[in-house]
Amino acid sequence: MNDQKIALLTDSCADIPEELLRKYDIYVVPLKLIFSDGEFSDGVDITPREVYTRLKQEMPKTTLPSGESVEQAFARIKQAGYTKALAINFSSGLSGTHNMVRVIGEETVGLEVRAFDTLSGSLGTGMTVLQAARWIEEGWTWTRLLRAMPRLMADTHVFFCVDTLEYLQKGGRIGKISQIAGTLLQIKPIISFAPDGELVNVAKIRGRKFAMEKMVQMAAALVPRGARFNLAVAHGDASAELKEIRTLAQKALPDFEQFLEGEIDCTLGAYVGPHMLGVGIQLLADELFVET
16 A cells, blocks of 8 residues: 555546556446346446447446445445545546545545546546556655646547447437448548547548547647657457557657556447547646646
C-alpha cells in the first residue's frame, strides 16, 4: 500500500489489463449485461468474445454496477487500510455509474472519497486511472492529485473506428452520431467523446486501413512539439489489426512516456459490436508537475 493511503476505484469500462490492476491494487466494480438467459457481470462471468458471439442473435441490455458491489468495494478498500479513495469512472453521458459511485462514496463512513467523471471510456478512463496510480506511487499528496485530475481528464482524447453503427443504434447509444449510409462503400465512422460525454463521429473514412491511419493522424495532431504524453491502443475482436494500429501509432508518436494496450470490455463491446479499433492520447501538461 502507498504511504498516502490513497486507493483507486474504477469500473469495468476502464479496460485496464489484469496485471496492471494487480500491480497498482486498483479496485474495479463491474457493469452488468442482461441477456434472455440471465444477468452477467462484465469481465467476471462473461467475456467480450462471448458477447460478440451472442450479439449475432441478441442485443443485451446493460445496467449499472449493483449498489451492493460498490459498497463492498469501498468496504474492501477500508479493510485494506486506505483512508482516501479516488473513484475514476465511465462517462456520465453513457452511464449512471459515476453518479452511483459518487453518492455511495459520499455516504461511506471512515473513507474520504472523491469521484471523477472522465466523460470518456475504455482507453480514456484507463489511461487516467493508471496515470493517477503512478502519481500515487510517486508520493503525490491528496490535494495535489485532486488539483491535477480535471486537467488530466481534459487532456485525454480517444478515437474509435467501428464497422457499423447498427449496435449503437440498437443499444440506444447513438448519441450525437449522424447517420452514415455507406455500408456498400465501406465508409467507416471514427467516433470520439463529445464534451458532455456522449459519443460523436469526428470523421468518415472509406476503408479500415485508411480509418486506422486517420485515427493515428488525429491523435498525433493533438500533441505539441516537445510535449509529454501517454499513448494507448485497444481492440474489440480485432487482435490481428491491433498489431497494425500499434505499429502505426508508435511510429507516428514514438516519444510516449507510457503505453497502454487493452481489449474493449463487454459493455462497450455490446454497444459498438465486433471489429473495433481505438487510439488514445493523454497529454501531460507541464503545469501538472509544478508543486504549489
